Amino acid sequence: MKINRLFTICALAGMVFASACSDKKDSDHLVILHTNDTHSAIDPDRHDMGGAARRMVLIDSVRGAHENVMLIDAGDAVQGSLYYTLFGGEVERKVMNAMGYDIQILGNHEFDKGMEQLAKEWKQLNANRLSTNYDLTGSTLEGLFVPSVVRAIGDKSVGFIGINLDPAGIVSEANYTGVKYIDGIKAANEEAARLKSEGVDMVIAVTHIGYENEPGYSDMDIARNSHDIDVIIGGHSHTVIDPNDNRSGVPKWRVPNADGDTISVLQTGSSGVNLGEIDINLATKDVTARLIPVDKRLDDRVGSKIEEIVAPYRKQVEEMRSKKIGNSPYEYERKSPEMVNLLSDFVRTRGAELSGKPVDLSIMNKGGIRNSLAAGPITQGEIIDIAPFDNSIVVMEIKGKDLLDNIAIMASQDGQGVSSNVEILYDPSTKAVNSATIDGKAIDHAKTYRLATIDYLAAGNDYMEPLKRSTILAKSPEVLYQILIDYVAEGKLDKLLANPDKQQRMRSF
Template sequence: MIIVVEALCCVGIEFVYDPLFTDEFNNINRLLKVTKYLMSRFSLFAASAVCVASVAASEPAGHFIILHTNDTHSRIDPDASGRGGVLRRQALIDSVRNAEANVLLVDAGDAVQGTLYYSLFGGEVERKMMNALGYDIQILGNHEFDNGMEALAREWGQLKASRLTTNYDLTDTPLDSMFKPYEIRTVGDRRIAFIAINIDPDGMISAFNSRGVKYLDGIKAANATAWHLKHNEKVDMVVALTHIGHAVAPGYTDMDLARNSEDIDLIIGGHSHTLVNPSDPESPAWFALNANGDSVIIAQAGSTGAYVGKADIDLADLKVTTSVIPVDSRLDDRVNPAVAEILEPYRSTVDSILSIPVAEASAPLRKADWGLVNLISDLVMEIGTRLNGAPVDMAIMNRGGIRCDLDSGTITKGAVMQMLPFDNHVVVIDVTGADLLQAFEVMAGRKGDGISGAMAEIDPLTLTCREVLVNGRKIDPLRRYKVATIDYLALGGDFLSSLKNAAIEKRSEALLYDDVIGLLAGKSSLGKRITPDTAVRMPIGDKQ
């Protein structure tokens, strides 16, 4: 397969569909508004060329294969289930390339964060591996921002893949001019366009780490750009690569995008870690009807690289068939030695840290049964009390900040670092009861988070709090409370926006995982042998 990239300089006036327009408006009105949209939002026609990639083949192509990954989260080695591993993924991808004439490899975001490979090397390993595997298109997830814009620009500036974002304006940021709003690939006599729709950073990405990013409404941007591609660029298909989730937050998901679209044919998503498998009758929805009543295919390949997704496009009729391929030990005998050699120095460092013991667990510590969430919440409260010089009232720890379980037996330094991979610090905040109650309502809406020193019963019908107790007493909206938490949450992260009203009084100099390692190594009141506390501190009550 020969890839020929040519610049397309757009001459004249271009226009795209904007859903704000109704049918009674004529094309002149559409033209003026949409031209302004493209020029101001993307500097597309005024300042830069749009890349169009062509797949030149000696004979007509019958199928176009899109292999896709999402939310691999630095799982360079196989996960706890024995699936995944980047070297196995490389073997699988190469086998498909050897069997098919036209193959494109794309990633739908969150390729980083979750193992020591990212904590220690800041994205360097993932970037080298994705270049070695030959990714063609990559889009941003929320965790790509975890080390800040400068670090992101440094690593993504070395990617060989095309970088797309359709609804982030990155002007005057370190990422300025690094991304395109879309890309068109020509396969045989078909033109297939790709757009990228990203998550709203507010409440999801640290404001400090995403300074200067201007978010554009994802559904409007997708529809406007897709209309342009179908009606002006005359493409045959529009593929939306997304990092907004399959169906997790009603209003802005892959399902919502599909239902509100007219010109999108295929959505390849990420963020929600959803395994969409049409061959499984229990699979989440793999298609939705758009505004015209036509089917939009929806694909996502789970998480941690345990699967590679495959979208097979029949170029004769543009019918799309999707599937997922497991990445497992059957691929071990096909690993590319040259790729393995790139990885080896990094693996040696990771393995050495994974071997340092710090504590013992009498039983597995899991997020699912609250044992691990309660442990970390209690440790955050203990760290906060030490920072404060006096007992704090309670502690809050989000479940999403805890990335993996701990096995029974020896707990190692590396395991704790992988469990708590983010650059968070424990803080003590002074917050009103009213703002604290609002935070509890957000936590109740996602069926509970980690708390220590408090209890809250959740109504199963409304997912709101029936009652909140702090130290056994009903919370007083007028009183002020000392709360230990992490700085990400104190600054409104994970949608706890009311905590932004609180004053940060103390902040640990150490990262959360370093504080936790220190406590587990013998300085904690819990001792060095940990017994899980699986009590549900935010229980969902009976229906009334």
């Protein structure tokens, strides 16, 4: 019967599951399926990749083929589509409960609607909630998280820890009230050592700190300083780590730890377009891994389980996605200079309206742009998907010295968005700023400039601490996406949309 059962699973799943489809006894194996940074991508994206119902097909298939399967999410399951903007995490929570996640950790965007909303949703999660390096005593999250869990598999055991980023500088301060951050490397090493001393055979760190070169610390820093961690399942940097891609420059998945031993570091990218699979032989501690694409080849096997959950919410989402408000003659890809420049110039224009005076420059963060704009009709929902955050536009006065300090931080981030009258050159290796001009003139340390940006950045977030040394002159009563919707509907964005600027305004030389 076992051979027939597996044959049926393989026939349904197709060759993509070749490694899972065998009749071997795998009771001494642990198979981990993992996601990160799915960002409310309930439906397939505009390139027909991803989708929660498709992910469910893969999860069910792997569970059917293996004896010991766990499903883990490494944070930022929310924020990035209308499902979150409209329903505040409810859809994502229901879908992930239905999928049967075993472990979930916090990302930074889980905090976007504040602690009360976060506690409300996470109290209803079925998964084990891990946080090893947040002290939540006295906060609304107290009692919801544990520092580690242990899974027994036969005579072996595997411990799991959860390592989070420092919220300061990336999460709005009011949104993480009561959360006390503990050094992640120290917490990871101490909890991993404790688990190993108690007889755990392997330790897996589930992290939301980024793969490498992140502010503070990263998965590679955890790996380099670790003695007792065997596998790192990461998120935050949206890094695609494909264990089967050995080309030069591709992120490495097998890296040395503090003892010179090789450990595994995995991440799936973002938006649910891949599902990660890790197969651990607990007898030998050998690890194999792969990325499984989530695409349309799965559509004829999609069941009704996820659709029944999503259907009541989809009607309102589709109404907003179908409400036409304007037209774009060109496509603006999310990460393109054209899109970053479009939003930067829009912020400067609105800033001048708010202050009643010309604005010297504007700054827009790339991370605040969450989706692309297709050529053709523009819908209300599309605009909200592009700029889903509850950010306002602000105008501030800032000294040239503080502005230059902030530009140096933006250079260290490989550039951010600035208005069309600004040009910044920086060294690609050192990130040192070589020149910074406004209207062709070098920024003067002693001069005061009028700057338009969003209130998230004005508060020093995205690590733009120097912006806190400014004076706020004006603030929009509407959030960014509502202003954009109004601009498009009134034709006030038509000129910018018709003239895409491909120039990198902040660029290395």
